[in-house]
Amino acid sequence: MTTAVFPPGTEERLAVARQAADAVLFEGYVLYPYRASAAKNRFRWQFGVLVPPSWNHAGDHCLQHTECLMEPKTGAELAVEVRFLRVRRRTVEELRDDGTYAPVPELRLADRTLATWDEGTEERITLTVPVAALDGEGTTVPFTRPAAEETEEIADTDGRLRGRLVRRHEEISGVLRISAAGLDGPYRVSRLSVTVENTSPWQARPDDDRPAALARSLVAAHTLLRLDAGSFLSMTDPPEWARSAVAACDNRHTWPVLAGEPGRADLLLSSPIILDDHPAIAPESPGAFYDATEIDEMLALRTTTLTEEEKREARGTDARAAAVIDLADTLPQELLERLHGAVRGLREVTGGQQPPGGQESPVDALLAPDTPWWDPAGDPTVDPDRDHVLVEGRAVRAGSRVLLCPRLRRSDAQDLFLDGRSALVEAVLHDVDGGTHIAVTVEDDPGADIRREQGRFLYFQPDEVRPLEGSCTTES
Template identity: 55%
Template sequence: MTAALEAARRVADAVLYEGYLLYPYRASAAKNRVRWQFGVLVPPAYSSTGEPSATLTECLLEAPGDAALDVRLRFLHVTCRRVERAGSRGHRPVLRLEAGGRTYLTYDQATEREIRFAPRLAELHEAGQTVEVHVAGDRTYEPIIDGGGARVGRVVSVHEPIDAVVRIGAERLPGPYGLVRLRVAVDNASSWDRPDAPREHALRRSLVAAHLLLAVTHAAFVSLLDPPEWAAAAARLCRNEHTWPVLVGEPGRRDAVLSSPIILYDYPSIAPESPGDLFDATEIDELLTLRALTLTEEEAREARATDPRAAEILDRAAELPPEVLERLHGAIRGLGDVGPPSVPWWDPGADGTVSPDTDSVLVAGRKVARGSRVRLHPGHRRADAHDMFLAGRTALVEGVFLDVDGVRHLAVTLEDDEGADLQRAQGRFLYFAPDEVEPIDEGSRP
């Protein structure tokens, strides 16, 4: 692997495992029953979920002459992991089995796959290159032994075969700058004949968290997010479907691109304070680490049985030195002006049809506007467990806001929050839909 790709691998790995397993890292948790949300390429004949079976990446190269490319297709291959109990009539699938002081759970895992191509740019200009990818299926068995040495069951791990086609081409664009448009299409070509099968079955023949790592020598990529003026028109012509190519590696270098299923900026990086992967690189390591430490013994036991990677998270959280945990609390990346901004982040003059300070909505037949008192009733649409602590609290409406979809939201501060004045000065509010609040009389007590 080139130095450029090696530097980009940590970010690429974070993309590969984003959402692989979320806190509380247990198989029984609702959020871990709907998995594999990013970069899923399903078999083309599977249409139940509307997920794509292909991606297209187009990016720009400054390549006045020939250049060597290093193209890597990376994805997760879902492993069907099934626990079976031994009996007089053979083995029977079960969700859970306790034996020898361990817990065994039926729960799918995943294996990393990486396929590499190293074409010359000159070859791609002439006819392009088509590569057929075949990942063979396999089946393994792990015996489950009880404390007395008897075999009481087994763990069956199955990889179903996956077929894919990668098409790489290049087109030299007219003009004096030596620009080349590089095109890489990835198609899941796996067969599928079960139109009504559950999604979890189709995932076993899908490319999960699929992305591309591209590196080049004797040439340079051009940013599509912030192209130079002379390349802006060519950048707008690049078509990217279900993927997002950005420059990666050391800032300023232009020899590597990550084509990601997650929207990123150029030169993304993992915070240097992060002690290890938590499978949620967009979250806060301190929060997830502290939450891992709050799991009960039974919850931690289930997490360890769910996936070996979950066990690694719990071990790391338990052994994290205080000075490392302290570094997770915050970091100063640079110094700038402090204090409230001279101009509010929202400028009422930008749209004369809306005014958070004077707009109102009707709730239960009563007008609610800035200064109204309401009681909070967080609705079923919310997924954050912390919202339960807001139920029944009284709040003051600070403004009525309109989002880009034309939906109104009430910005509020809690009446019993001693920091409300500071939040008001900074424009940091809690937001609720009109049907999540109840107007209350001015004379009622908080």
Template identity: 60%
Template sequence: MKGATHTADVLDHARAVADAVLYEGYVLYPYRASAAKNQVRWQFGVLVPAAVAHEGGENCAQRTQCLLEPRGAARVDAELRFLRVRRRTVERLEADGSYTPVPELELPDRILVPWDEGAEERVRIHLPARDLTAGGEDWDVAFDLPAHTGREPVTDPSGRTVGRLVRRTARVTGTLSPALEELPGPYRVLRLTVTVRNTTPAPPGQGDRAAVLAHAMVGTHLLLGAPGGHFLSMTDPPEWARGQVQECHNDRTWPVLAGAAHADDVVLSAPIILEDHPTLAEESPGPLYDATEIDEILSLRTAALTDREKREARGTDARAAEVIDLVDGLPAAVRDRLHGTIRSLREITGERQPDPAPRQGLDLPPGTGHPWWDPAQEPGAGDEIVVVVEGVPLGAGSRVVLTPGARRSDAQDVFLRGRHATVEAVVDDLDGETHLAVVMDDDPGSDVRRAQGRFLYFRPDEVRPLTGEEP
């Protein structure tokens, strides 16, 4: 492969987050092949052969564009990563020595069923930056991953062979096309473009998504590194580069800064939207493959599976088996750490005197008489804060009628319109917008909501003063 070599260690830090992208939605709770959630898979970063592109909304290529200040960068490292579908069937060993495909093979510790596994693939290139900007040369790098069939014997606890797993992987071919273009401007900046294409010949069974996926690239994403250089943020670039950032076009991928310790020499271009310098939650005990859920909920639900359900999950996929084993062996301290973690959005400075009468039963932080969520713990909260609505000052204790829906921001607005509520506090958000924290008057759990700080928040134009004349 032209210019191929090992990518630099500068990419290592980003791989942890890239793995989460690669395996997002790989296998969903309850982690069994028979579960309805696992019948339609491979949703992110799917690149199919060009002959069947746009069928069912799939595409054959993705393009990343980002800006690089080269400074001392002598090369650009690129690592293409994706999953290749590996179709697994289950066969039982017969008395005559032949093998028969079966829908399941039950063992004491697991129930093996047919399943599509994901085999991780990487294509790495290392290219001198000066050659990429010189022009006049085709830097397309082609890769060809041949078809393969593998067989793994299945044995029972006594070591006797009772069947086998047959894994078939179809051929996948593609290209990785990098280019650098110097842009005009007050500072030297290059536009890096990397296009990834699936060039696999038209597969048999066109129109059948399962057949097409065998030749697809799944979870496709790029890691880009420029040791000694500086990538610019695509969401918060310096003012002088905003126009150049707006001219970049990213198709079916989104590049973010992903270097260690907020370094800007690495970019992760992913098929899902991330913020700059994404990190994995340190409380997470391991990959659960379902980022639409919360680790705590997934762990508790997984622990509640029956023994047979856990056996089927273990037989579904090796990664699903790891999840079951992880949850079964999760120490109580680790499980507790999943609950109630707070990362402060802003630092509150200044000393506060302890509240002479803190609320009973609440775990209050040192030096304050109020929990973190209580508006009374904000600096200056001792002053009465009001907001004027329809000529009436509203503050803590005021009663209002809810009139949400002007911005159509919440589907539950229709259920809250016209309801009566009591204002607990007037607060400002991080953008300086004013909100009223309220508790519903007819909520039977209002005392619990007050104790836990579970308020509803409305803008001043979403309420009106309660005059006593309303029904």
């Protein structure tokens, strides 16, 4: 259900962004082994869940707020599409001998086993608005989806009526608020604000569980934006002049990235899952496996190993789960081989013997050189045991003591445990791209000697360490 119809040009552009947005919408929808009885499928809906305001539990939120920068041209229009899943509870009822129906935990048919399950139906809230109309308070779009119930009779493979499925939607309500404000400075830049909020009037009771709240929630909620004239700025890698304005943007429970083809900036996806700019589905992917944290090849192979009984249950769990089973069972060998890996790019390298009568191709040089194109042991310009790098005006080399400060980059969760620890520099290494890496062992690590013996060090860049007193940092 939509609240507006986009013109053809806008619809075509948004369709490009939806290819990646679909992965956000259905991430974790049903996980391997794709059965309702599997433990991992009993606690679902983890990303972008906007709960009713009365459901006040830690970790759940009733709104998403996006702020980003845009450079609209005069007369530009902004297309907005909010997408989410609406939970639909499906219960199974068996036909009794007296012609009545009774709820049952599962219903075994010849080709599948049906069980109680929460399905997800896609909903969209869409509108197109002139950018000039967003100044000040902007525009507000309330929306409601009423409660509904429907039944589906279930027959076995022989045509005999066996039961029915009862599907029920609970009522949900929400509001979409959009506004924009021009920023001071020499550039025509505006800060765009988009808020999606669940305003459902349902009142949670003390004995209500999370599934009761999920039935009235916006699940996997995310927002697509498109400017028909102008562009968005990257929030991940903004131009230098816009960095302070980007840092001032307030994004809560979502993160905006440029969408669509690299090199274009008319599309933006604000996602509850952190993505890079221009996210895309790998061309090798044969279909949706609903688990972007896993590898398609592994999921396809594992799915083919399910027993026939497990496949029966998966097919009865959900239509999307059944599609995964069918996909894995019918995947041609040549497509399966494509999942094993792909070369995204090649670069020319030097070294190796030239073939007679011609120039060696970059591919040959990369994949099958006769001799190493670079031998670090034979390069007199590098010596990890003696090389040094200047940090805060002091030379840091093997034997130096340093204070670890990885918080400057926030590149790894492990950094939280290493921040502020003292370490011993084991080597200073230079890579072929001109980067410098400092190999260290943590001083109070009981396994430091083993790490040193095996050469298993932790690596930091020069701006992630500070020299400590008592280091052998004298210039030679």
